[in-house]
Amino acid sequence: MAGGRSEWERRQAAQRREAERRAREAARLAKENERERQRRHLEKQQAAAEQKTAKVAKRIEEIDQILVSVLRVRPLAFDQMKAVPSTQPFDPGRMGVAERPPDWGQFAPPTPSGLSKIFGGQSRYERSLQEARGRFDNEVAQHRKREEKRLRELDAARAAYDRQIAAAMDKAAADNAQLDQLRTEFDNGQPEAVEWFAAKVLDGSVYPKDFPRLYQVAYRPENHDLVVEFELPPQSAIPDVRGYKYVKARDDIDPVPRPQTEVKQRYAKLLACVALRTLHEIFAATPGSIIEAIVFNGRLNTIDQATGKKVRPHLLSVQAERVAFEEFVLADVNPVACLKRLNALVSPNPYDLEAIEPFIAFDLKRFRFSADMDVVAGLDSRRDLLKLTPTEFEHLVRELFIAMGAEAWTTIPSKDGGVDAVATSNNLFFGGVCLIQAKRWAGLVGLDAVHALTGVMADHNATTGVLVTTSWFGRASEQFAQRNRITLINGAELKHLIKQYLNIDVIPGTTPPRNARASDNTQSGRPGPDA
Structure with missing residues (x-):
């Protein structure tokens, strides 16, 4: 049409407008969907960061509860380890249900009546009755056999039960x-029984799954104390992050580092908690008549970053007397300060694996006095x-210490019939000048003898003493020796060292009396015979 648009053109324009409208609507929906996708992704990432942060917080809480969590646990006792056999009632199952006997009513033919009775029904009934009786009797016999079999099987099952x-x-x-035998031996202070029970106590202690569960125990009846060599958790036990945060700009979850000083402080606290926890668990489960003190040596199985070799440095060593330890309120103590009160030897930098020398070398304490030490030499x-x-x-x-690394040996006069010598070595015990006293005695070497050694050390400018x-x-002698850089070697340990370094079997001396008390340190032994 002249001067205007045709119908076709109007339809085309309308279609274009509709297409444009639909395109705008699709774009709007796409933007909304994208915003919704981004919102859900943001929530998902934030939730993931929060979940990872919560996991770290849970780990820190678990670490913080290492000590206090066991204070509410009932101590292990022999009665708790009593075996209780299963007493579940006998369950025969289907064998215990008798089969219902055959019902004659299901076999009996119907009784004839009326005309059927007149026209031969009675004779047919008699025949049917006889046949039914035969089937019924056969089923009764089969039922009896099945029941007899069931009862035999039931009797066999009950007998097996x-x-x-x-x-x-x-x-x-x-x-x-x-x-009961172990308990009797434990009550009598038999070392193997005491060590077995102490191991049971430590076995039952529940730690985080990634903590090592390695330890050794040695009981010394002459001192009424227990030496525990315990594998400490690694530095990785402390999370090196405080949490996680979502960084929207990079669409990434970043860790929030935990300050290194805090990591080291928490690790030192963790080691202190493990030590105090072990002391508590053993003291709580044992009587004071058996264990008066515990020596805890904590060491770590790790890799020396400088050499790449496996190392096992001691990071903590503490000797705790029961009487003093039981005065502590462990729920409220500062674990690190508590160890300090116990005069523990603690690495200045446990996180960096700075080793310490333990109070007592565990390996030597595995060698105890045995009954054959009283055997007459002639036999x-x-x-x-x-x-x-x-x-x-x-x-x-002298031969022993030279074999152990002494580079020089000079004997000096001794007033009590023992051996006094000055040895030098870079490796012998703590190195440097070492004064050695050897007492060939038949009884307890009291505190006075150990105390006197410090004076002799001062006279000879000795770095250490043995x-x-x-x-x-x-034990009082051991405690004094630990504070004064003196190493004590008893008869059982001397026997082991002579065998190890000189390959000679010896009988060291008398066995400590069974009723010897660890606190009885005022006595002095007597020299052995000169013959």
Whole structure:
């Protein structure tokens, strides 16, 4: 049409407008969908960051509860370890249900009546009745056989159950008898029984799953103390991040670092908590008549970053007396300060694996006095150290320490028949000048003898001291020695060292009396015979 648009053009324009409208609507929906996707992604990332942060917080809480969490736990006792056999009732299952007997009503033919009875029905009924009776009698016989079989199987199952219960009760009785024997030995202070029970206490202690569960224990009946060598958790036990945050600009989740000073402080606190926890668990589960003190040595199995070699540095060592330890309110103590109060040896930088020398070397404490140490030398081919002359004893001690690394040896006069010598070495014990006293005694070497060694050390400007005896020391002597850089070697340890370095079997001396008290350090031993 002239001067205007045709119908076709108008339709085309309308279609273009509709297409443009739809395109705008699609673009709007796409933007909304993108905004919704971004919102959901943001929430997901933020939730992931919060979840990772919560995991770190849970770990820190778990670490913080290492000590206090066990204070509410009931201590292990022998009665708790009693075996209780299973007493579940006998369940025969389907064998216990009798099969319903056959019902004659299901076999009996219908009784004839009316006309059927007149026209031969009675005779047919008699025949049917006879056949039904036969089927019924056969089913009764089969039912009887099935019931007899069921009852035999039921009797066999009950007999098997009774045998199983009897075996379980016998095993429980045997286990409990063995436990009673261990308890008797424990009450008598037998080292193996005390060590077994202490190991059970430590086995039952629940730590985080990634903590090592390695330890060794040695009981010294002459001192009434327990030496524990414990594998400490690694530095990685402390998270090196405080949490996580979502960085929208990079669409990434970044860790929030934990300050290195805090990581080191938390690690030192963790080690202190592990030590105090172990002391608490063993003291709480044992009587004071058996364990008066515990020596805890904590070491770490790790890699030396400088050499790439495996190392096991000691990072903590503490000797705790029961009487003093039980005065602490562990729920409220500062673990690090508590160890300091106990005069513990703690690495200045445990996180950096700066090692310390433990109070007591665990390996030597594994060698205890044994009953055969009282065997008469005439009935034993081994050398009895108490029957050596002073010269022979000095010679043996000198050979031992030279084999252990002493580079020089000078004997000096001794007033009590023992051996006094000055040795020098870069490796012997703590290195430098070391004064050695060897006492060929038959009884307890008291605190006065250990105290006197410090004076001799001062006279000879000795860096360290070593007191060797054929007998044994009290715990007060050990505590004094630890504070004054003196190493004590008792008869059992001397026997081991002579065997290890000189390959000679010896009888060191008398066995400590069973009723010897660890606190009895005022006595002094007597020199052995000169013959």
